[in-house]
Amino acid sequence: MKTYLLLFACVWLTSTARAQSGPVKVEVKHADGRYQLLRAGQPYFIKGAGGGQFPERIKAYGGNSIRTWSTDGAGKTLAEARQNGLTVMLGLDVARERHGFNYDDPQAVAAQLRKIRAEVLKYKDDPAVLFWGIGNELNLEYKNPKVWDAVEQIARMIHEVDPNHPTSTVLAGCNPPEVAYIKQRCPSVDILSINTYAGLAAIPQQVRTAGWAGPYVVAEWGPTGHWESPVTPWKASVEETSSQKAAVYQSRYEASVQKDTTQCLGTYVFLWGQKQERTPTWYGIFTEDGKESEVVDVMQYLWSGKWPANRAPHLAGFTLDGKQATDNVYLLPGQRYPVATVVTDPDKDPLAYRYELLPESTDLKSGGDRESRPAAIPGRLPAKAGASTTLTAPSKEGAYRLFVYTYDGHDNVAVANIPFYVRGK
Incomplete structure (x- = not known):
């Protein structure tokens, strides 16, 4: 803050x-x-x-x-x-x-x-x-x-x-x-x-x-x-x-x-x-x-009318297997794929990255009614990953999302996610 x-x-x-x-x-x-x-x-x-x-x-x-x-x-x-x-x-x-x-x-x-x-x-x-x-x-x-x-x-x-x-x-x-x-x-x-x-x-x-x-x-x-x-x-x-x-x-x-x-x-x-x-x-x-x-x-x-003295990071790009979120990303089970995040910080603050893999939510409501959060899937990305890392695709066929959170050390964050689908070989 x-x-x-x-x-x-x-x-x-x-x-x-x-x-x-x-x-x-x-x-x-x-x-x-x-x-x-x-x-x-x-x-x-x-x-x-x-x-x-x-x-x-x-x-x-x-x-x-x-x-x-x-x-x-x-x-x-x-x-x-x-x-x-x-x-x-x-x-x-x-x-x-x-x-x-x-x-x-x-x-x-x-x-x-x-x-x-x-x-x-x-x-x-x-x-x-x-x-x-x-x-x-x-x-x-x-x-x-x-x-x-x-x-x-x-x-x-x-x-x-x-x-x-x-x-x-x-x-x-x-x-x-x-x-x-x-x-x-x-x-x-x-x-x-x-x-x-x-x-x-x-x-x-x-x-x-x-x-x-x-x-x-x-x-x-x-x-x-x-x-x-x-x-x-x-x-x-x-x-x-x-x-x-x-x-x-x-x-x-x-x-x-x-x-x-x-x-x-x-x-x-x-x-x-x-x-x-x-x-x-x-x-x-x-x-x-x-x-x-x-x-x-x-x-x-x-x-x-005034910008804050310390600005949040700006996320310019996020790709999985070289594809963006709108590219209908399909992966094969258990295969490794490159992940790339492009973030700049207006204040030149050092950045830290956190990735999270979730199954696509199935508890879908309308009108803002309460929904439950899917449980994260661990172990599919290296610990302490940086702007470039790899994702090991889940072994189970289905829909997922990969999230990235990029922090500047001043309580600011940039966020993005890519939906993808794992389909059988």
């Missing part, structure tokens, strides 16, 4: 923090043809991070807000937000049809409303609350539009018990049918929130094309999604390297959010932390041991 920035943040917080109790008024204002979020009467553009891990780094690098997907652990998240001068888009977990919830069951819908009302009453007066996120991607794999009636009931209830915070609901993408439903059925929803990945740059135009004239937040954005990426013949999605991700995070943000000054209230980058989803590295901009990828450098620049 960037120690000098963290120390600065700690000093800032110590010197400026003051006791604050009770809610802080947040409202959406429309004036001079543009929407603005006001917090305590002051303009508040969201520079947010999805996920509550490392809140001190969000503040230190120029961010100002955290997004959650439910109230699980909300007390801790809100307390850490207060300690770090951050706000929280506090998620309310609304049941999904794809998980078996029946929106034709009035008793189940009423019970859910009671549960969420209790959550709102519990947290509504916390000064860190910014606005409410009612559900996440309720339009994913759904058929029953009555879900939007339930969203309206929740939003209307929130306005009755909490006069200080706006309401929002989060869509997967920005499709005209769902936008129309929300406009027609959810008048108590103040802000449209959108999750998008490769399509971030197109969101301002998509919002307008879909007919949404009000304010919006991009509640998740990040790398090219696994469903948007090239796919091998054995159905493995090809992941961008950490350096490729850094480039698209910057270009897509600058092409969209920075140009929409009339409707966009800000964004939450995904994921400020780490998770297993298709791979252990696809969506988290930190590694499992908390090291920072080049994407974190980009976020500091986008939030603060």
Whole structure:
């Protein structure tokens, strides 16, 4: 982590923090043809991070807000937000049809409303609350539009018990049918929130094309999604390297959010932390041991206008048997193959390499549902391997991935992986 920035943040917080109790008024204002979020009467553009891990780094690098997907652990998240001068888009977990919830069951819908009302009453007066996120991607794999009636009931209830915070609901993408439903059925929803990945740059135009004239937040954005990426013949999605991700995070943000000054209230980058989803590295901009990828450098620049003093390594190439990740790599069982990694460090720091071999994940879910991490396969690469090494292909036919992690000794990392298939002789 960037120690000098963290120390600065700690000093800032110590010197400026003051006791604050009770809610802080947040409202959406429309004036001079543009929407603005006001917090305590002051303009508040969201520079947010999805996920509550490392809140001190969000503040230190120029961010100002955290997004959650439910109230699980909300007390801790809100307390850490207060300690770090951050706000929280506090998620309310609304049941999904794809998980078996029946929106034709009035008793189940009423019970859910009671549960969420209790959550709102519990947290509504916390000064860190910014606005409410009612559900996440309720339009994913759904058929029953009555879900939007339930969203309206929740939003209307929130306005009755909490006069200080706006309401929002989060869509997967920005499709005209769902936008129309929300406009027609959810008048108590103040802000449209959108999750998008490769399509971030197109969101301002998509919002307008879909007919949404009000304010919006991009509640998740990040790398090219696994469903948007090239796919091998054995159905493995090809992941961008950490350096490729850094480039698209910057270009897509600058092409969209920075140009929409009339409707966009800000964004939450995904994921400020780490998770297993298709791979252990696809969506988290930190590694499992908390090291920072080049994407974190980009976020500091986008939030603060300044690059960190020590930059993450840049991965220019990664090949297995002379082939890249998009080349549909096939290997023979038990054979040895060359591995080459090309990484440069902007600060000329000495680099260390770690390789990991995993079977291709088979625990594949949708909508970000929890997945299990495959167990690593040991003994197939030399110990203390460098930029050039060899892989002994597994003896069992099947799909695998080779990962490389390149460290600079300053808590920064470059990451890449190559999917490959071992087929019988």
